Amino acid sequence: MPALVEQPGYAHERLCALTERVPCRETQASTLLALLGEPGHYSYPSIFIYGHRASGKSHVTESILQELELPHAIVSCVECVSAGLLFEQTLVAFFGPEAPSLLPRSSSLSDFVRIYKQLCAQTPACQTRYIVLDRAERLRDMEANLLPGLLRLQELVDDNVTVILLTEIVWDKFRPNTGCLEPLLLHFPDYSKAELQEILVRDYHPAYSPDLYGSFVSILLGVFYSVCRDLRELKHLAALNFSKFCEPLEREEVKESETHKLWRNIEPHLKKAMQTVYLREVSSVQWEQQQQQMEDREAGTLKGLSAYAHVELPYYSKFLLIAAYLASFNPARTDRRFFLKHHGKIKKTNFLKKHEKTSNHLLGPKPFPLDRLLAIFYSVVDSRVAPTASIFSQISSLVTLQLLTQVGHDDQLDAPKYKCAVALDFIQAVSRTVSFDIVKYLYDFL
C-alpha cells in the first residue's frame, strides 16, 4: 500500500497537510485516495464507506476533498426530508447557487439527471466530481429508485462523477431485492487503544503539560476501554473528569510526576462514572457541582437524570396506574381470586399451576379493556369514589403522559383498550406512596 504522501497526481505539500489532518487514519485515507485516482482520471461510479460512529469516515473523506480542492458536494441524508433537497444541494455545490432554479417543484430523479446533463454540457468536468452522502442509510426510506439510481449516476448522467456513501450499516442491508450496481466497499475499522490514546492526547488542556494529560488519558482508557470505544464518548468523559484529576495538583499536594497518587485519587470517581457511561445525564457543569456535593457527603452516588425517576401524581391517578399495571400483567382469569373478597372455592393448587412458561414480566404488558381497568380500580382504591368525569379524564391524561398507551385506533370511543407502560420499580415506588403492597397482587410473584 503506497504511503499517503506519494500519491501520484497531487502536490506534495498538499498531501503532507492532509496527512496532518487525518491522524491514525493514513492507511484508510491513502486507500481511498488511491481509489479516487488522479483528478483527471475516471473513478468508480460509487464507493460505499462503512464503519462505526466516530471512526473518522466523514472526516477523512471531507478533508481529502477539501484539502485537495476537488469539486464535491457533501449532503446529509437526514436533512433531506425530500429527495428534492438532496438534488438542490448537489447542484448548488457543482454549478453555483443559480442552478437549482431550473429544478421543478417536487423534482424527481429524472429531472435531476436531465438538469445535471444540461448544466454539465455547459461546464464540462476536467476533474472527477464527488457527491458525498452522509448517513446514507436514510436513502432506503426515500423513493425506491433513488438509491440504485445514485449508485449508477455516472452512467446515467454520462459524466465523470462518483457517489460516496457514508454509513454505519453494512452494505447487505442496502441491497434492493432486484439487486443494483454493486458499489466499491471500504471499511473504516475502529481505533485501537493506542490510536485512541494518541488522538485524545491531541486536545490536551493548555494549562497542563501534554504528558500529564497523556497519563490521565491512559488511566481513563484503562477503566473505560472495555465498555466504551466510542471516541466521542471518551472525549466527553475526559472533559468530565479531568478537572477532578487535577484537583490534587491545584492543592499542591502532589507533583505532576507522581502519577500513582493521582491515579489513586481519580480512580473511584471513574468507577462511579461507569454507572452512567453512555447516558448523557449530566452536563459537565452539573457533574462538577455534584463532585463538590460528594466532597460533603462521601457516600453520595451521582444523580443523573435517571435519579429523578419518581413522578408526582394525583391520588386517584396513582391508583388508576396501579390498576392498569395489574390489569396488564395479570391474566384476566386471576382477577376473581385477587379482587373478590370471598371468591368461592378456587383450588389453590390448580390456580397456582402456571400455564405460561415464562413470566409476564418477560413477555410484557397485555392490553385490557376499560371496564376491567375500572373494576380493578374500584376494588383496590380504599375509599368509595364517584365515577366523576375527572376520573375518566385522568385516564386520558395518563395516556398523554405516556404512562398508559392506548391500543388500537384513537377514534374507538366505546370500550377502548389500554396497556400500562411503566416499569416494575416505578409502579412499586408509586404504590409505596399510597401504602399499597402491589407485589401481593401480582400473579408472577405468587
Next chain:
Amino acid sequence: MSKRKSKESHMTVGECVSQAQKCLRQRFCRQELSTRPMGLESQHKHLLELLRRTAVHGESNSVLIVGPRGSGKTMLLSYVLKELLQEKDVKSNIMLVHLNGLLQTDDRIALKEITRQLNLENVVGDKVFGSFAENLAFLLEALKKGDRHSSRPVIFVLDEFDLFAHHKNQTLLYNLLDVSQSAQAPIAVVGLTCRLDVLELLEKRVKSRFSHRQIHLLSSMGFSQYLETVLSQLSLPADFPDTKFSDEWNANVKKLCEDKSVEDVLRKHFNSSKDFRSLHLLLLLVLGRVTVSNPVIKPADLLEVGRLSSVDSKANILHGVSVLELCLIIAMKHLNDIYEGEPFNFQMVHNEFKKFISRKSHSIHNFEKPVVIKAFEHLQQLELIRPVEACSVKIQRDYQLMKLMLDHTQVMEAIQRYPQCPTDVRQWAFSAFG
C-alpha cells in the same frame, strides 16, 4: 525512429504510470471495451445483425437482453452500437432513444424524455393529445420524411426493462411493441433486464406483441477463459504512447497471471462470481496500489486485495462493538439456541445477561439497566438486531420483540477475532446453554 526515441525520452515513469492508470481506469470504471467482449461472440453477432437490419433495411424489431447483474449487458450493447454507428450509412440515418426504468418512473415522464431525445419539443410545442398512443404516433410521424420507406429508424433502449412493466397498465411497452409489430415506422425495441422471469411480468396483450427474441448473457466461460479475460483487461493497448513501458507492463501482467498464488486468488473470485463488474472491481483495487515507487503489479498486491475483498463486513462491524454489546449478542445467541430462534425482547436478554453477571462477573462491571438499554439500542441502530414487526411508538422498547441478524458461526468468529476479549466472556460464549 529518432522521433520515437525523443518521444520516449521525455516520458518519465510517473507520466507512464498515470497514463496506464488513465486508460485502465477508463476500462474498469466506464465498462468501455476496446476489444470484442470475451465469451459473448454469438450474442454479439446476433444483436449486431438485428440492429443493423433495423438501421439499414428499416425492419422493426424487439429483443430482450437478459443476464445477471454485471454480466455485461450494457457493455455489450454499447459496444454493438459503437460498431453500428461506425458504418456511415447508418450514422446519418439512425436515431437512438435511451430510457431507464430508474429514471422514467412513469409513462408521462417517459414520453417527455422520448420527445426530448428525438428533439421534437418544438414540433410538439403545446399540442394536447388524447391518448398516449396518439402522442407516440405523432412523434413517429414527425420522423418520417416523405415516403414510408425512408422514415428514419429509431432504436429504443429500455434499461431496467422490468421496471417499465410496473407502469400503469404498461402503456409505454404496449405502444412501443405495437409499433414494432405493425409496420408503421421502423423501430427496434431493445430491453435490458436482469430478471429471467421478465416475460411473466408482461400483460397478455403486451406479451403477444413481443417478438420473443431473447439474448441471454449467462456467461459459460471456464476458468481458463477467465484468466485470459484478466490478462486482456490488464494489459495495455498497442497505441500506448510509450511502447517500452507498455511492453514491460504487459510482460509483467503475463507473468502475474501465471503465478500460482495469484491464480488461486482469481479462482476463488471466479467461483464466487464470474461477472465482469466484480472482476473490474478487483482489478481496480489492484491498480490502486500501482505508483511511481512500484510501477508494476506484484502478486502480493493481488493477494492482499483478494483478502480484503473477501472479508465479511458484518465481522468488521462486530470487531468494533464494546464488550458490553458483545455480551448482549452472546446472550441473544444463547436465547436463540434455547428457543430455536424465537424472537426475544430486551427483558429476556437482560435477564440472561444478569444471570451471567451473577454467576461470574469479575471482569464485567455490573451496569445499570439504562446503560444496558443504550447498548441494546446501539445494536439495533447497527441493524445487527431488528424488530419483528415495524417499530411503533406505542410499544415499550424493552418489550419489543427482536431477531438477531447474525448466525451462530458469525458470532463465534467475531468472539475469536475480538481484541482482548475477557476470558470468562469467551467461556460464556462457548458454554452450551446460558
Next chain:
Amino acid sequence: MATSSVSKGCFVFKPSSKKRKKNSDVVDYFIEGSDDGEMARIRVNICQRLWDMTKSETEMLQDELNKKILDSLLEFIKKCASSFQSQMNDWASLMRASEIPTAALVLGVNVPDHDMTFQSLSVLLQQSVTPFVVSVQAKECTALKHLMQKVLERLIGVDVAVDDDDEDGGQRSAPVHQKRVHCSLSSLCDWYSSVTKKYETSPGKKRTSMAKDMISKPPIVIIFKDLEAFNPRVLQDFIVICSRYIQKLPLMFIFGIATSPSTIQHMLPHSVSSLLCIELFQSLSCTQHLATVVDKLVLNTEFPFKLSGKVLQVLVSIFLYHDFSVRNFIKGLQLALVEHFHSQPLSVLCCPKKEALDHAQKLSHQEVERIRQLPSFMRYVENQEPQKQVELLTNDGCVKEVCKILMKALRKYHKNYYPILRCLHTLTSSLPKYPLGKQIREIHISCLEKNVWETEEYDSAMQLLKLMAKDELVALLQKCVVILSSSKSKKMKAALGQLQNYLAKFDQLDTLSAEEVMQEAVSPEKDLQKKTDLFQLQKTLLERKETRRTKKMTPFEVLRNQILEFVDSLVRAHLVPPESQPLNEVCYYGSSGVLRRHLNATPRTSIQTALSHPYYYLQHEGLKTDSGTFSNAAPDICIVHKLHLECGRLINLFDWLEAYSTVVSAAEGKDPDSSDYGKVDELKHARFIQAVSELEFLGFVKSTKMKTDHVARLTWGGC
C-alpha cells in the same frame, strides 16, 4: 388551547367577548336572581373587584413562584450564549463545542398549567436575551418537515415551502412574489447571518427595541413544550440536523417535561443524546404551590370573602385526588365567590370595613328581615336581655347599628384568628406524626369545623409539646413572636408582650436559683387575683395540684407548662369556629354541594338517574312512583334501559323487544288476555329501535361481533 390533559371529551372555547358587555349581562343575571336591583348592582361590583383581586394576586404569585427557576434558566442560557460569543476559547467549552446546550425543565404532571410558565419564560427571554424564541407543540409536528416548517416560519415569519404534493393540506406553498424559502436549516443559516449582520451594521431602532445587554449574536432558543408527546424519530432527526449547524447557528433547546427527566433517555438513543449538553431544572412541586396560594388567598384578613370548612375541603380534595392543577383550584375559588355573591343577598356587607359600614347603613327593610332570619343572628339575639331582644326584632335602625358592631367584631375575630392559627401551626407542624396535620390548611379546616381544642389530636399535640426540649421550644416560640409582631390588633399585641417576657424568663432560667423557683411556682397566684375568670381559676388550681403531686419539677418544666397553658388559652380564645360568630353567613360561603356538582361533575350517574327515575328531571305526576317500582308510562328509552339492566352481559335483541312491547302495551291499557296483547307492530318496533340506538349512543350498549343478534352491555361506557 390547553386541553391536552383531558384529551377526549368536548371543550367549548368561547370567543373572548368585550369586558363591558360581559359585565352588563352578569348584572342582569344577578338582578333577576334578587329583587332589589340597586343592591344587586353593588354586589356585582364588589364581586368584580374581588374577582380581579384574586386574579392579580394569583398572577403575582405565579410570577414569584416561577421566578427562581426562570432566573436560573435565564442564567444558564445567558452563559451558553456568551460562550457562543467568545468563540469557545476556554478548554472545557472547547471540548463541548459540538454539543447543543439543552435545558430539561421539569414541571409537574398537570400539562395545562404549563402554558403560563412557558408564556412568561418566552417573554422573559425575548426581553433579556434574544428575540429569537420559538416554542413548538407535539401535535403540530407529526413529521420532521412540519417541525422544521413551524420553527422556520415562526423565526423568519414567512411561509415556508415544504415541497411535497402529498396529503397535508395544512401547507400553504409560498406566494409567488416572495422568494420561496426552503424547509432546511441551511436557509435558516442564511437568514440568521443576514439578520445578525443587520444588527451589527445598523444599531438603530432594532437595537434600541431590544434590551441593552442583548449581544450581537443572540442565540436561537427552541422550546419543546411537551416532550413526552413528541414522536421520538422526529425529535432525533431534528437534533441530529441541528448539531450539524451548531458551529454556525447558536442553537439552544428547552425541553418541557411533565413526568420525569428519564424520559429523555427513553426517547433518545445515545447517538443522539451525546449531541446534547443537558442541564436539569426542577420546578417546585405543585403541592407547595397550592400551599402558597392558600396562604395568600384563603388565610388572608384583607380578603373579606371566606370559605367554610366543607367548601375548602372540596376544593383541596379535587386538587389532591384528581388534578394537581392550581389553576383549577383558583377557578373553583372564583366560582365560589360568584356563587356566594349571587345566592346570598346579604353579601353586600362582605367587603372592606368602611364600605361594609355604610352599606349596613343603607340596608333596606327586606334585608334587615333577612338578617333577622340568619341563624347566627338569632342565636345572638337570644343571648341579649329581653327589651334589647324586642328592640332588635322591631327596630330596623337598631339592627343596623348592631349589625355595624357585629361586622367590626367579625373583622376583629379574623384579625386574631389567623395569627393564632399560624402560631399553632408553627408549634405543631414539626411534631412527630403531625397530629394536627403538616399543612396549615389542615389545621385551618379542623378549626373551621369544630372547637379544635376538644379534639384528641389537639390533646396529643399538646402532650408532645410538653415533652419538647428547651432549645427547640424556644426556637418555635421565636417564630411565633415574629408572626404575632406582624399583626396590629390589640389582643395580639398583648399576647406578644406576654410571650416575649416568657422568653425572657427562659433566658434567665439558668441564672435562676431554687427559691426563685418556688416564687415561680406561686407566681400564678398573683395573676390569679388579677384574673377573676372562673375557668382560669380552676385551671390554675388543677395545675397547683399536679405540681404538688409531681414533686420537684425543674424550673424549665414549670415554665414550659405555663407557656403551653398560655398558648392553649390563646387557642381557646381565638380559634373558635366561625359559626359561633354572628353574621358569619355574610362572609362565609358554605354550600359545598353546589360547588362539587359544578367542579366535579358525574355525567354518567346523572344520566343513570334520568333513565331510572325520569320523574327526577321531568317532574310529571304520571311518572311519580314509590321507590323500587317503575312506571310503565315512562319514556321508551327509560323502559329499554330498565329492561337492559335486568339482562346479562350479552342481550338478545329479540327477547328485549318482546319484553319492551309487553311493558308498553300494558301502559296502553290493553287487557292482558286480548289476542294482540304484547304483539309487536311496526310502531313499537320503530320506537324500540330508536330507544336502543339512543342507548348505544349514550354508551350503555354496543354491538358485538361475537353474536350478530346480540348487543353487549358496557359498564363504564367510553372515556
